[in-house]
Amino acid sequence: MHYRRLGRTELQLSEIGFGAWGIGGHLWQDSNDDESLQALHRAIDLGVNFIDTAAAYGEGHSEQLIGKVLKSHHDKRICVATKVNPKNYVWPAQKGSDIRDVFPRNYIIERTEQSLKNLGVERIDLQQLHVWNDEWAGADEWHSAFEKLRREGKVWHFGISVTEHDPDDSLKMIDTGEIDAVQVIYNIFDQSPESALFPKCQQKHVGVIVRVPFDEGSLTGAITGQTTFPPEDFRTHYFGGDRKTQVVDRIDKLRALLDGEARTLSELALRFTLNHPAVSTVIPGMRKTRNVEANCSVSDGRKLSPELATALKQHAWQRNFYR
Ligand SMILES: NC(=O)c1ccc[n+]([C@@H]2O[C@H](COP(=O)([O-])OP(=O)(O)OC[C@H]3O[C@@H](n4cnc5c(N)ncnc54)[C@H](OP(=O)(O)O)[C@@H]3O)[C@@H](O)[C@H]2O)c1
Numbered sequence: 001m002h003y004r005r006l007g008r009t010e011l012q013l014s015e016i017g018f019g020a021w022g023i024g025g026h027l028w029q030d031s032n033d034d035e036s037l038q039a040l041h042r043a044i045d046l047g048v049n050f051i052d053t054a055a056a057y058g059e060g061h062s063e064q065l066i067g068k069v070l071k072s073h074h075d076k077r078i079c080v081a082t083k084v085n086p087k088n089y090v091w092p093a094q095k096g097s098d099i100r101d102v103f104p105r106n107y108i109i110e111r112t113e114q115s116l117k118n119l120g121v122e123r124i125d126l127q128q129l130h131v132w133n134d135e136w137a138g139a140d141e142w143h144s145a146f147e148k149l150r151r152e153g154k155v156w157h158f159g160i161s162v163t164e165h166d167p168d169d170s171l172k173m174i175d176t177g178e179i180d181a182v183q184v185i186y187n188i189f190d191q192s193p194e195s196a197l198f199p200k201c202q203q204k205h206v207g208v209i210v211r212v213p214f215d216e217g218s219l220t221g222a223i224t225g226q227t228t229f230p231p232e233d234f235r236t237h238y239f240g241g242d243r244k245t246q247v248v249d250r251i252d253k254l255r256a257l258l259d260g261e262a263r264t265l266s267e268l269a270l271r272f273t274l275n276h277p278a279v280s281t282v283i284p285g286m287r288k289t290r291n292v293e294a295n296c297s298v299s300d301g302r303k304l305s306p307e308l309a310t311a312l313k314q315h316a317w318q319r320n321f322y323r
Helices: 033-045 061-072 105-119 140-151 171-175 197-204 215-220 243-255 265-274 289-296 306-313
Strands: 003-005 012-014 050-052 079-084 124-129 155-161 181-185 207-211
Touching (some): 033 061, 061 079, 105 140, 140 155, 155 207, 171 197, 215 265, 265 289
Parallel strands (some): 079 124, 124 155, 181 207
Antiparallel strands (some): 003 012
């Protein structure tokens, strides 16, 4: 496992981090706690030292599972990032919305205290706001909450999770100099952070956490025309209607690029994200030990050839399946 520094912080994070949305269950209906715990343990044994979770993932369940695992690895320095969910439970943040309805100061503090309990830790390495709207960049609510939590030693660093497919809606917040990391969708289909967000993060020494590297599973090749998910699982909507067919067409074209540089689609997808120098870590969701092992093996320091990097640019695809 290779490690990269998170922006200007002192944290050296494994290039492959653990995305812990799926292990929370709920919107990922096919989760199984025993399997998830095994996956977490295996990831740590393979050098993963960064886990990304959120208060909202299974309403604390993901954080609690991580808390159990942290206890049995107390001899290792594992960095945990979590998130404060919007008080009004509206994803994504709405333009024109009042931050006092979404992230009031005391609510940020209370949710953080609950996350500390769920995780069983005294301090959170990185606390993130789970939705963002750059109109809030000058607001006092988050500023005053961050200041208090930092002063009381409850949080080391702060960041934001940037709106799906709208990476530039974070540039003003980065300019405040008050956040150390952004979490953003960056994958072979959505290459948009390369235009403005990544150069800004490099200029300001802000860390980049890449989420959804597999486009919720399509970039692993797992989605076929026949794939179904339980009704309550968010992927029923994400891959609904004719979207599976659209995905299969795109993935078939990508398969033509597989060779000695990347033998599987998931390897290609991870290598694509790690190839950008602005990226600090990528956090695939992985509830199965075999996926943990495959993903960790990609962190070997090898860059993409210029030919493959150029070829991948042609596969960018603008759309929003979360809507
Ligand atoms: N708004 C936000 O802040 C936000 C939103 C979305 C995600 N996130 C964060 O980003 C993380 C990653 O995103 P995600 O989990 O939604 O989606 P993702 O990483 O794009 O895809 C996860 C899917 O890929 C599968 N997978 C993983 N490795 C594989 C491999 N080597 N071969 C085949 N399949 C593989 C997983 O299967 P198994 O799980 O069955 O192993 C799961 O079905 C989340 O867990 C969360 O921490 C944050």
